[in-house]
Amino acid sequence: MIDDARYEIRGVTGDDRADLLELARFLDSVNLPNDAAAMEPIIRRSERGFSGTEGDPRRREHVFVLYDRQEKRAVGTSLIVGQLGRRDAPYIFFDVSKEERYSQTLDRYFVHDVLSIGYSYNGPTEIGGLVMHPEYRRSPEKLGMLISYVRFLFIAMHRQDFQSHVLAELLPPLEADGTSHLWEAVGRHFTGMSYREADRLSRRNKEFIRGLFPHGEIYASLLPERAREVIGEVGRETKGVAKLLQRIGFRYWDRVDPFDGGPHFVAPTDQITLIQQTKRAILAPGDPRPAAKRFILGRDIDGPPWFRACAGRCELLExxxxxxxxxxxxxxxxxxxxxISALPLP
Incomplete structure (x- = not known):
């Protein structure tokens, strides 16, 4: 039985610190690190983003938490980064291209994958940090969908604050201990660091990437097979996310993370179906008809946590x-x- 009244989605606050760290254990990424010291500024930036204290929308970050009101704990999270790539923190990637080679003398033909590092200082809006506590992943309320969809509802509500494109970086196949075969084949040789060390450093400072990574092309043909296989591939845990993104307008952009080879999926913001489907209206008195459909509903509020959302039945009137x-x-x-802003749920 669906119990929408049990759950709410809102902007993160300092009271969610312990729950957010618990969720970070299941991801431990740049956007959601399993590190108390690193988590504190993420919460503060999000509070400034939701409140508007951070005046530049491109620098705003919004961390959402899915809160179980019955158990009194946050059980899911996701985030939006206003703009990925600024002068003080560029958006860094490998472009993946094809190069054809043919020898008439030998009658030999090859197609090579070529990696070229790139930097952008005016990049897309990023969505990420999507985590659901394992105990809640198969709930009848489809909580994972709610905490994912809320980001598109929020972008639609504040469209002027976000970029012309939205990016989602997906995790590639990694070993059980977190080893990245692409990093072992490329990054380690140019930095002398482990994948985890480089990942942690990149959260604070990306200068070492520009200073140490090669500026020319890297032929994937020269890499070990295990490294080649992960370039642009979606990991098992994120295949469902990839399918959802493709359904709503995202496509693989022939671009990957330079550390682990995870694919970058991108969509024009105004062509994302969930943003197109979001409606804004004034709340009328009375209850919706019994057959009214289920929506995710959201509104801005004047004080902390600055934004609230939930699932519920909604009827749009003439x-x-x-x-x-x-x-x-x-x-x-x-x-x-x-x-109220409303996004229909499938």
Whole structure:
């Protein structure tokens, strides 16, 4: 049985620190590190992003938490980075291209994958940091979908604050101990660092990448087979995410992470179907009809946590207003006349 009243999504606050660290154990990425010292500035940046204290939208970060009101703990998280790539922190990637070679003398033909490092100082909006606690991954409420979809609802609500394209970087196949075969074949030779060491350093400073990585082309043909196999491949744990992204308008961009080879999926912001489907309306009195469909509903609020969302039944009326069920109304703390944004759920 679906119990939407049990869960809410909101902006992260300092009260979620311990729960966020617990969730980080299942990912431990640049965006969600399993490190208390590194987590603190992420929470602070998110609070400044939601509150608008950070005046430049390109520098804003928004960390969402899915909160179990019954158990009183955050059980999922996701985030939006306003712009990936600035002068003080460039967006760094490997472009993956094909190069054809033919010898008439030998009648030999080859197609090589070629990696070329690139830097952007005016990159796309990034979505990432998607984690669900394992105990909640198969819930009837489809909680993983909710914490993923809320990012597109929020972008639609604040479209002017985000870039023309949205990027999602997916994890490639990694060994059980986190070893990246691409890093072992390339990055380690140019930095003398382990994958984990370089990943941690890149959270604070990316200068070493430009200073030490090769500026020319790298032929994947020269790399060990295990390294070649992970370039642009989606890891087993993220195959479901890749399918979702493709359904809503994302495509592999022939671009990968220079550390682990994880694929970059990109979509024009205004062509993402979930953003196109998001509607904004004024809350009308009364309950929706019994057959009303399930939506993810969200609104900005004037104080911490600055944003709230939940799932609930919603009816869009002919006059442009909407009715939502009483549980959703209470979760959003919304009265008649409040502005609500709604994204239909499958």
């Amino acid at each position: 006059d442009g207003s909407m009715r939502v069920d009483s549980a959703a109304r209470a979760a959003l703390d919304a009265r008649d006349g409040a502005e």
